[in-house]
Amino acid sequence: MLRVENLKVAYGHIEVLKGINFNVEAAEIVALIGSNGAGKTTTLNTISGLLRPTSGVISWKGENINRTPVEAIVASGLAHCPEGRRIFPGLTVRENLLSGTAARPNNRKAIEEDMTLVFDLFPRLKERIKQLGWSLSGGEQQMLAIGRALMSRPSLLMLDEPSLGLAPIVIDQLFDRIVELNKRTQLAVFLVEQNSAMALEIANRAFVIETGTITLSGPASELAGNPRIQEAYLGG
Template identity: 80%
Template sequence: MLKVENLHVSYGHIEVLKGISFTVEMGEIVALIGGNGAGKTTTLATVSGLLRPASGKIFWKGEVIHTTAVETIVAAGIAHCPEGRRIFPGLTVRENLLTGTASRSYKKSEVEDDLALVFELFPRLKERIKQGGWSLSGGEQQMLAIGRALMSRPNLLMLDEPSLGLAPIVIEQVFDKIVELNRRTGLGVLLVEQNSAMALEIAARAFVLETGTITLSGPSATLADDPRVREAYLGG
């Protein structure tokens, strides 16, 4: 479904991604793990069109997208849930969710169907539907950010550090919802996550990104047992 091929991305004279390649298949959860500054966020930003590669290619369902506008990429079926949630604090929960439909034309009945799915997955959002985004807890804001991304009806959901700043019990709830969403809808997920143990637990495959280069890849269970991964990312 998604194919990244020999991708190079730079900020000015600093090369952040140094020729990475990976794939995400239909309905698959794939994790991208690594330390701070490895290039994980840059990878997602480039796939979503926020950054342009210096070289390399990105294919979505066989079509080249690395020169495509952000809104066209979203409409094609890729949703990016950025690090730090970035909800609109001055809008209500419902208004925040509706911003997720901006890239596509919907009938009112389709919008209501999509809202119903989001509220089924995240009942707390339905309870808070008229509240301002500013009033939500960190966990609720993360649920809202994921729900907003789902309103674009994606085939691939890219999540950047969904556990950031959340309490352990809330992290478990969010990851449970990611798995539930994948199983119920067949939605593909590309997950960037510092909590490597949780990421490897829910992903089918994973890639280890270190200073702009993929150094390891394979089934998540295999990587979780790899001494190098255990020492560097799983606390031994």
């Protein structure tokens, strides 16, 4: 469904993605793990069209989207839940969710139905529907950011460090929801995480990125058992 081939990305003359290759297929959960500055966020930002590659191909549902406008990428079913959540602090929960529908046809009934699905997944958001974004807890903000991305009706959801800053119990709940969503709707998930243990637990496959190069890939269970991964990313 998503195929990235020899992707290179630079900031000015500094190359931070040095020709990476990977794919994500329908209904899969694929994790991208790596340490600070490895190029994880750059990878997601380039796929979603916020950054443009210097070379390589991003192919989505069989089409090259290297130069496709961001809105058209979202409309074609590729959603990005960015690092740091980026919800609108001055908008209510409902308004934040509606902001996720900008790229889809304005069908009120379908939009209300999808909002109901988001509330089924995150009942806490329903209880806080009129509350302003800034006043939500960190975990609630993360739920809202994911809910907003879901409102675009994606077939692939890219999540950039959803666990960042959350307590372990909240991370557990959030990851349970992500797995539930994947199982129930066949939604494919591309998960960027520094919490490698959690990511490898829920993913089918995983990749390791080190300074802009993919150095390891394979079934998540295999990577979790790899001594090199255990030492570098799983705390020994």
